[in-house]
Amino acid sequence: MSGELAGKVALVTGSARGIGREIALALSLEGAAVAVADVAGDDGPESTRRRLESRGGRAAYYRLDVTDFEAAAETVRQVTLDLGGLHILVNNAGITGDQALGRMRAEEWRRVLEVNLGGAFNLARAASRIMLRQREGRIVNLSSIVARIGRSGQTNYAASKAGIEGLTRSLALELAHRGITVNAVAPGFIDTEMTRLLPAETREEIFDRIPMKRPGTAAEVAELVVFLAGPHAAYITGQTLHVNGGLYFS
Amino acid sequence: MSVKDRVLELVLENLEVDAAAVVPAAKFIDDLGVSSMDLWELVLVMEDVFDLEVPDEDLAKIVTIQDAIDFIESCLGRKEV
Numbered sequence: 001m002s003g004e005l006a007g008k009v010a011l012v013t014g015s016a017r018g019i020g021r022e023i024a025l026a027l028s029l030e031g032a033a034v035a036v037a038d039v040a041g042d043d044g045p046e047s048t049r050r051r052l053e054s055r056g057g058r059a060a061y062y063r064l065d066v067t068d069f070e071a072a073a074e075t076v077r078q079v080t081l082d083l084g085g086l087h088i089l090v091n092n093a094g095i096t097g098d099q100a101l102g103r104m105r106a107e108e109w110r111r112v113l114e115v116n117l118g119g120a121f122n123l124a125r126a127a128s129r130i131m132l133r134q135r136e137g138r139i140v141n142l143s144s145i146v147a148r149i150g151r152s153g154q155t156n157y158a159a160s161k162a163g164i165e166g167l168t169r170s171l172a173l174e175l176a177h178r179g180i181t182v183n184a185v186a187p188g189f190i191d192t193e194m195t196r197l198l199p200a201e202t203r204e205e206i207f208d209r210i211p212m213k214r215p216g217t218a219a220e221v222a223e224l225v226v227f228l229a230g231p232h233a234a235y236i237t238g239q240t241l242h243v244n245g246g247l248y249f250s
Numbered sequence: 251m252s253v254k255d256r257v258l259e260l261v262l263e264n265l266e267v268d269a270a271a272v273v274p275a276a277k278f279i280d281d282l283g284v285s286s287m288d289l290w291e292l293v294l295v296m297e298d299v300f301d302l303e304v305p306d307e308d309l310a311k312i313v314t315i316q317d318a319i320d321f322i323e324s325c326l327g328r329k330e331v
Contacts, residue, residue: 177291
């Protein structure tokens with residue numbers, strides 16, 4: 001544990017499982033106190049928090065629906081009080097709602113935009129004020145390769161992630177003069193509970209298209225997030241960094 | 251120094267405005283031509299300088315320089331800094 005984030009407080013949304021959970025673990029291993037936020041009603045978030053603490057890290061769990069503007073502001077306020085500030089925000093909470101556009105219900109379109117893009121707005125809105133006053137902060141937003149290369153059935157998801165990238169660039173410009181960086185990470189095909197549900201044949205087809213012939217691991221995405229949250233990335237802002245085994249070059 | 255003088259000083263230091271136009275009655279956006287982004291930055295500077303926080307609801311009420319002076323004076327409970 002090299003502790004490059006010792007003394008820092010991080011809030012990771014959607015960290016009950018998958019990539020978010022790996023991000024929370026990786027930040028914690030670097031010494032950050034981590035606020036695990038998730039809407040999940042099951043044991044997921046608590047188990048993440050316990051795992052962080054069992055490795056000697058400080059962690060707290062906050063039940064949060066990122067689409068709730070007021071709740072997001074309240075959670076950020078509470079994290080600042082409980083853990084002593086807010087230095088790192090990772091907007092990872094996201095859902096898919098795959099459907100051909102011609103058959104997509106208005107609610108399926110709206111919901112994905114609301115969680116993925118609206119959620120990032122709600123959290124960044126609350127966090128940026130604190131970071132501006134601290135004159136210190138890192139915001140990392142999870143995008144996706146799909147924002148650039150598209151995917152049939154994911155017009156809503158791809159639109160939300162492309163939106164994340166635009167938000168990232170604009171917010172980076174707003175916060176740069178106080179040394180706060182805002183970046184996005186765009187994973188390619190990652191091996192998680194969610195992608196393991198795809199039929200074996202689909203997975204094989206996808207792996208074949210990836211130059212490295214394998215999916216990425218959630219840890220490989222988390223490592224990039226930790227880098228962007230850390231002291232060595234202070235001059236990187238407004239960027240979308242891709243981690244995809246060569247599947248797409250930005 | 252009075253809060254009023256300090257605020258006028260901060261406006262001159264932080265905004266690109268014509269010094270002659272910087273009077274308490276001046277409206278930031280309509281009279282001084284300040285963008286909402288620049289006004290937000292000025293508010294952050296004032297929060298730093300006076301060690302206070304301007305909640306969202308009160309931010310919207312700061313239209314003129316005098317509004318800012320009044321708000322700060324009421325937070326501090328005094329007119330001198």
